[in-house]
Amino acid sequence: xxxxxxxxxxxxxxxxxxxxxxxxxxxxxxxxxxxxxxxxxxxxxxxxxxxxxxxxxxxxxxxxxxxxxxxxxxxxxxxxxxxxxxxxxxxxxxxxxxxxxxxxxxxxxxxxxx
Amino acid sequence: xxxxxxxxxxxxxxxxxxxxxxxxxxxxxxxxxxxxxxxxxxxxxxxxxxxxxxxxxxxxxxxxxxxxxxxxxxxxxxxxxxxxxxxxxxxxxxxxxxxxxxxxxxxxxxxxxx
Numbered sequence: 001x002x003x004x005x006x007x008x009x010x011x012x013x014x015x016x017x018x019x020x021x022x023x024x025x026x027x028x029x030x031x032x033x034x035x036x037x038x039x040x041x042x043x044x045x046x047x048x049x050x051x052x053x054x055x056x057x058x059x060x061x062x063x064x065x066x067x068x069x070x071x072x073x074x075x076x077x078x079x080x081x082x083x084x085x086x087x088x089x090x091x092x093x094x095x096x097x098x099x100x101x102x103x104x105x106x107x108x109x110x111x112x113x114x
Numbered sequence: 115x116x117x118x119x120x121x122x123x124x125x126x127x128x129x130x131x132x133x134x135x136x137x138x139x140x141x142x143x144x145x146x147x148x149x150x151x152x153x154x155x156x157x158x159x160x161x162x163x164x165x166x167x168x169x170x171x172x173x174x175x176x177x178x179x180x181x182x183x184x185x186x187x188x189x190x191x192x193x194x195x196x197x198x199x200x201x202x203x204x205x206x207x208x209x210x211x212x213x214x215x216x217x218x219x220x221x222x223x224x225x226x227x228x
Binding site: 035058 | 118120145146148150155156157158159160163165203205207208209210211212213214215216217218219220221
């Protein structure tokens with residue numbers, strides 16, 4: 001049973017460029033959340049997708065956008081990259097329920113901005 | 115906005131001793147409290163969780179307690195082993211059928227000395 005998979009594992013971009021990160025959820029999960037984890041910090045919630053719609057959003061600018069596909073996989077897009085966007089980007093999947101559900105994380109994409 | 119504070123930031127214990135990590139949260143609507151362990155180069159791994167209608171939960175050497183009135187929750191690890199060395203994160207989730215968001219603490223780096 002495959003867990004959460006993310007691609008690519010590492011990525012190097014320059015300021016001003018755009019990037020797309022991809023996530024496949026754990027088998028059976030229908031909800032995907034994205035997090036940004038700066039070095040030495042806890043993950044920060046970016047947004048959550050369910051039924052192909054953004055359901056919740058954290059305190060991130062509109063440069064951060066996402067998409068969820070009918071097979072529940074998801075993409076995170078970041079436009080006009082800044083040096084401060086350098087971080088580990090984590091994807092987590094879960095079921096959707098009447099209360100928050102346990103999330104399973106992938107190993108992340110390490111994004112470096114030069 | 116929502117905030118989760120975690121203490122201590124670093125904890126060093128002797129093998130066999132107990133370790134305690136404490137967290138406080140700000141959003142009184144939070145209704146789910148997971149704890150994660152993150153090893154180097156990996157994504158966070160769920161180790162135990164507790165819901166807002168439960169005061170205490172135990173799983174082998176790990177236990178969590180929740181004080182909703184004080185908005186405090188704690189992780190207790192007994193009989194620590196070198197393989198328990200990692201970064202531990204507490205988190206608080208709020209939401210329901212419309213999706214949920216999860217706020218993480220800054221993490222505690224646990225060292226278990228053999």
